[in-house]
Amino acid sequence: MTAHLGRPSPRGLRRFWGDWTFGPIAVGAIGLIAASFLLALLQSSMPILDAHTYLAAGQALNSGGPLYEGPDPLLSPPLIAVVWRPLAALPSPLGLAIWWAGEAIAVGGSLWWLLRSRMPSIAVGTFVLAIPIGFELAVGNMNGYLLAGAILVWSLRGRTLGGVILGVMVSAKLLPALLLIWLIGQRAGRGVAGFIVGVVVCVFIVAIGAGLSTFGSYAVVASHVTPQPKSVAAITGIGVASIAVYIAAAFVVLLLRKWPAASFTAGVIGMVFGSPALNTNWLVLLPAAFAPRVLPAPAGGRVTASGSDGHDNMLVSNPEMSDADLTD
Numbered sequence: 001m002t003a004h005l006g007r008p009s010p011r012g013l014r015r016f017w018g019d020w021t022f023g024p025i026a027v028g029a030i031g032l033i034a035a036s037f038l039l040a041l042l043q044s045s046m047p048i049l050d051a052h053t054y055l056a057a058g059q060a061l062n063s064g065g066p067l068y069e070g071p072d073p074l075l076s077p078p079l080i081a082v083v084w085r086p087l088a089a090l091p092s093p094l095g096l097a098i099w100w101a102g103e104a105i106a107v108g109g110s111l112w113w114l115l116r117s118r119m120p121s122i123a124v125g126t127f128v129l130a131i132p133i134g135f136e137l138a139v140g141n142m143n144g145y146l147l148a149g150a151i152l153v154w155s156l157r158g159r160t161l162g163g164v165i166l167g168v169m170v171s172a173k174l175l176p177a178l179l180l181i182w183l184i185g186q187r188a189g190r191g192v193a194g195f196i197v198g199v200v201v202c203v204f205i206v207a208i209g210a211g212l213s214t215f216g217s218y219a220v221v222a223s224h225v226t227p228q229p230k231s232v233a234a235i236t237g238i239g240v241a242s243i244a245v246y247i248a249a250a251f252v253v254l255l256l257r258k259w260p261a262a263s264f265t266a267g268v269i270g271m272v273f274g275s276p277a278l279n280t281n282w283l284v285l286l287p288a289a290f291a292p293r294v295l296p297a298p299a300g301g302r303v304t305a306s307g308s309d310g311h312d313n314m315l316v317s318n319p320e321m322s323d324a325d326l327t328d
Helices: 012-018 023-043 049-063 079-089 092-115 120-128 130-139 143-155 160-172 177-185 189-209 213-222 232-236 241-255 260-273 280-294
Strands: none
Touching: 023 120, 023 130, 049 079, 049 092, 049 130, 079 092, 079 160, 079 189, 092 120, 092 130, 092 143, 092 280, 120 130, 120 280, 130 143, 130 280, 143 160, 143 280, 160 177, 160 189, 177 189, 177 241, 177 260, 232 241, 241 260, 260 280
16 A cells, blocks of 8 residues: 655544554654753753854855854854845844744654654654754754755655755755765765755855855864764764764765665764764754655665656555555
């Protein structure tokens, strides 16, 4: 039996919440996310702190000032500063509110898509990650957008659009490049071509909005980043430990290339724990690893564009759903 992409066939909210094993866990996860979000806001001297950093970067570009200088410089590639230029031109609360609303939609939409599968295992995973998800919403980092992007990369696997989305993600934050290695391992030529298009477009946007020299400035700042206390490098006391985890994850992604879901999951885990900037809110990216359970890859081979491997990727089988759940 099959269900269509992006529509795991729940029959209304009553059926969605009616499963006694799934409903209470999912409700508890949502409640814990909300509580964590409110607690983080109450404890913070500056709510959505990371969004304020992006705001300052956009203001710096608008005023003609340096982008990667000062006591608290931007630690991301210059694309995010260019994206923030129009937001920074708005009254400060409005620009911040638009950004936060977009992230809330990205995170909320991602979790809704995952939880609509009604799989108890995904509900449990969401509950375990509820506190980091709440913290992410409180700091306003771009990771919430990257969560939605990673899920789309899997859902559009092998397609040009998925590659374009990944190109934008990597242009905004380098670590999702592990998913490019996943696309290469899957021999997804269209996806890789889309990635190149996405990166080229983003470079062009940065060239116009900030100047190509900002890439060099970013490289200097990135080379001197101090590992965050919760990163693998800081915990082990080995400066290159986070980079080693990232490189090891890249090899695992390639070694598992015959198993698309496992390979993708390794990429998601690697881009989280291979980050020297790892903090609690970074774990918000991990729910993307559930995407292959909601939308499994076709059996018997690598993931490519729909129809190019002899399978129709628009149809899936879900091992945790009953036949009744999968029929419309």
